[in-house]
Amino acid sequence: MTQRSSxxxxxxDDRAARSGEGLTFEIxxxxxxxxxxxxxxxxxxxxxELRSAVDQALAGPAxxxxxxxxELEFCDSTGxxxxxxxxxxxxxxxxxxxxxxPRRLFLRMLELTGVTDAFPVRENVPG
Numbered sequence: 001m002t003q004r005s006s007x008x009x010x011x012x013d014d015r016a017a018r019s020g021e022g023l024t025f026e027i028x029x030x031x032x033x034x035x036x037x038x039x040x041x042x043x044x045x046x047x048x049e050l051r052s053a054v055d056q057a058l059a060g061p062a063x064x065x066x067x068x069x070x071e072l073e074f075c076d077s078t079g080x081x082x083x084x085x086x087x088x089x090x091x092x093x094x095x096x097x098x099x100x101x102p103r104r105l106f107l108r109m110l111e112l113t114g115v116t117d118a119f120p121v122r123e124n125v126p127g
Contacts, residue, residue, distance in 0.1 A: 024040055027056055030126050035127055036054070038053075038069060040071070040073060042072060058090060063095055065090055068100045083119070098119060099122070100124065
């Protein structure tokens with residue numbers, strides 16, 4: 001989430017929680033890789049948070065990074081671009097990215113942009 005220069009990190013977090021804006025994430029290891037749980041909105045203002053989360057997930061052993069999208073409330077073209085770049089980065093590192101529990105509108109965006117086949121989609125989150 002983008003922080004205004006006059007806000008502390010805590011104030012920005014509180015503002016984002018109140019407004020529903022921004023992106024937060026949790027990283028959980030599992031036997032075959034990492035689960036990355038996204039909460040909030042993935043857009044121009046939060047693409048850096050996704051990059052940071054994927055970098056953290058790639059710091060471990062190569063494997064599958066499952067991105068849990070159940071709590072992803074919004075994703076625009078910048079967010080989709082960030083996911084595609086993350087997929088490419090993971091491939092270079094010998095890992096792969098799969099999406100889990102995406103919402104119907106997110107799946108529709110994948111269809112409309114022609115990238116439906118870019119990510120394997122899971123109905124459940126491992127681990």
